[in-house]
Amino acid sequence: MWAFINKLRSPKWFYAISAKLQPFFWVAATLLLLVGTVWGLVFAPADYQQGNSFRIIYVHVPAAFLAQSIFVSMAVSGLVFMVWKIKVADMAATVMAPLGAAMTFVALFSGAVWGVPTWGTWWMWDARLTSMLILLFLYLGVIALRGAFSSRDSGSRAASVLAMVGVINIPIIKYSVDWWYTLHQPATFTITGRAAMTMDMWAPLLIMVLGFYSFFIALTLMRTRSEILRREANKRWVRELAEETN
Amino acid sequence: MHAPQGGLMVAIKATLKRDLTLMLRRRGEVLNPLVFFALVITLFPIGISPDPELLASIAPGLLWVAALLAALLSLDSLFRSDYDDGSLEQLLLAPQPLAALGLAKVAVHWLLTGLPLALMAPLLGIMLSLPAGSYAVLALSLALGTASLSLIGAIGAALTVGLARGGVLLSLLVLPLYIPVLIFGAGAVQAAIFGDGIAAHLAILGALLALALMLAPWAIAASLRISING
Amino acid sequence: MAFSSLNEFFAMGGHAVYVWAAWGVTALLMLVIVWHARQERRQLLHTVKRRVRREHAQRQSSPHAQPLQEPVTSAQKDVHHDA
Numbered sequence: 001m002w003a004f005i006n007k008l009r010s011p012k013w014f015y016a017i018s019a020k021l022q023p024f025f026w027v028a029a030t031l032l033l034l035v036g037t038v039w040g041l042v043f044a045p046a047d048y049q050q051g052n053s054f055r056i057i058y059v060h061v062p063a064a065f066l067a068q069s070i071f072v073s074m075a076v077s078g079l080v081f082m083v084w085k086i087k088v089a090d091m092a093a094t095v096m097a098p099l100g101a102a103m104t105f106v107a108l109f110s111g112a113v114w115g116v117p118t119w120g121t122w123w124m125w126d127a128r129l130t131s132m133l134i135l136l137f138l139y140l141g142v143i144a145l146r147g148a149f150s151s152r153d154s155g156s157r158a159a160s161v162l163a164m165v166g167v168i169n170i171p172i173i174k175y176s177v178d179w180w181y182t183l184h185q186p187a188t189f190t191i192t193g194r195a196a197m198t199m200d201m202w203a204p205l206l207i208m209v210l211g212f213y214s215f216f217i218a219l220t221l222m223r224t225r226s227e228i229l230r231r232e233a234n235k236r237w238v239r240e241l242a243e244e245t246n
Numbered sequence: 247m248h249a250p251q252g253g254l255m256v257a258i259k260a261t262l263k264r265d266l267t268l269m270l271r272r273r274g275e276v277l278n279p280l281v282f283f284a285l286v287i288t289l290f291p292i293g294i295s296p297d298p299e300l301l302a303s304i305a306p307g308l309l310w311v312a313a314l315l316a317a318l319l320s321l322d323s324l325f326r327s328d329y330d331d332g333s334l335e336q337l338l339l340a341p342q343p344l345a346a347l348g349l350a351k352v353a354v355h356w357l358l359t360g361l362p363l364a365l366m367a368p369l370l371g372i373m374l375s376l377p378a379g380s381y382a383v384l385a386l387s388l389a390l391g392t393a394s395l396s397l398i399g400a401i402g403a404a405l406t407v408g409l410a411r412g413g414v415l416l417s418l419l420v421l422p423l424y425i426p427v428l429i430f431g432a433g434a435v436q437a438a439i440f441g442d443g444i445a446a447h448l449a450i451l452g453a454l455l456a457l458a459l460m461l462a463p464w465a466i467a468a469s470l471r472i473s474i475n476g
Numbered sequence: 477m478a479f480s481s482l483n484e485f486f487a488m489g490g491h492a493v494y495v496w497a498a499w500g501v502t503a504l505l506m507l508v509i510v511w512h513a514r515q516e517r518r519q520l521l522h523t524v525k526r527r528v529r530r531e532h533a534q535r536q537s538s539p540h541a542q543p544l545q546e547p548v549t550s551a552q553k554d555v556h557h558d559a
Contacts, residue, residue: 041485041495041499042477042478042479042485043477043478044478045478046478046489051489051490051491052478052488052489052490052491052495053488053491053494053495055488055495055499056494056495056498056499059498059499059502060498063502082468099509102505102509105505106501106502106505109498109501109502110498110501110502113494113497113498114494114498116494117491117494134422134425137418137421137422138422140418141415141418141419141422144415144418144419145405145406145415145419148406148409148412148415149408149409149476151476153476154472154473154475154476157468157472157476158405158469158472158473158476161401161405161465161468161469161472162405162419164465165401165423165465166422166423168461169422169423169426172426172454172457173422173425173426175426176425176426176429176430177425177429179429179430179433180429180433183433215506219509219510219513222513222514222517223513223516225517226513226516226517226520229517229520229521229524230520233520233523233524233527238524239524239527239528241521242521242524242525242528243525243528245521245525
């Protein structure tokens, strides 16, 4: 394992190995998202209570899962960067943040839109949406902090600390918001909190979740590679690589 | 002339004494958050409605949010003047653990901002027709809560102390992290009004403070190093 | 199949606006993200290539000159210097 960590110290090595991994994840993402979309939109049954608006679940839930997972990944990458001084980890954290924020936005938007036929209102301060909104602010904070420093290394370390502080807070925030919501709205049901979803309803959901995760990995690999090119542009291997491309 | 004494407790006491003295000299910095607190509370009846019943129903939240914002505003004074005159750099060079010395600074900050806010809040509660039986809980929840807010806020202050316009960024960083404290703090006061659950809310506030006491000093120290060395 | 006709599919039982708004924004955003990532990569490679060519040209015109050592700037950000 230490050999692996030491290899990670070389952006060039990561660039080479990610070139081999990338296509697999893009193919996986495309296939899973296609299958999941068709299954969820066309074949899955409509919900008994919510009708066809229920199909929003197939983008809302994967986006929400990703929004939280990406923040955790970002924090772990930050930790790896701070502890082992691996630059690639910081590069990955840098590119993860905007995608995480975008997924949080998707979760918020789809959740709000779903609320219109369900609750009759464009915004509802329910536990899930409120937690998502706070998560969006956390993402924006990390992105803003990284960019506020004139030294890239300082920005990276500050963003890593903030991400780690944030990740500890996320379960606390979630628990607090859940508590707060049940205190004020004891009798409502959450959009997705259903006891029984039939198999033909949650199978496409699982496929969409896997598709979104594959998308995340594929995109992160791609953008980390670009970040490597950006930061290592002085190095000979990058210059040779650029010359080789058309 | 005797040799300087080392030792952790000596350093902590020295830091406490220094910060207390300095802050008490800058009386404006101590009073400003209190005046801000009162002003913000004044804005709400003007902006919403002077109806005592309405105000009473939202008083716990208003008091807590206004106090929280006042605490946020006071964070700037935590490290900035020390950063500007170089004494923060000296603190980093001290042989004693930075986490402990940082904690001492935060303790002084809480003593001179958070605690006064907590003690003043019942007065403002009267102005918002806060129902009887919740005043003690108001002060207690704020005392406990502002301690956590000082600790969490200090992390943000340490991260942004070296930045040109760090103030706005500080708010963006720190406010999301404040939300759990707000929920249980305001919740405690509301529980006092409706009769039950006070102990649970206060216990959670205590737990949040314990967690902050354990983890924040390290984050503060790491953040100070980043800001100074960057 | 949950729908018996294409029209029914688009109508989504009256919830068309909501379903298509949510799905549409999601799909659009993801496509834009991918497009931007590819554009970013293309731009970076182009910038590095251009710089390499410029340095070759300089070296040819003045054989004793040292090549410049500046990092690549991205479209919007300030120049960052690696430690």
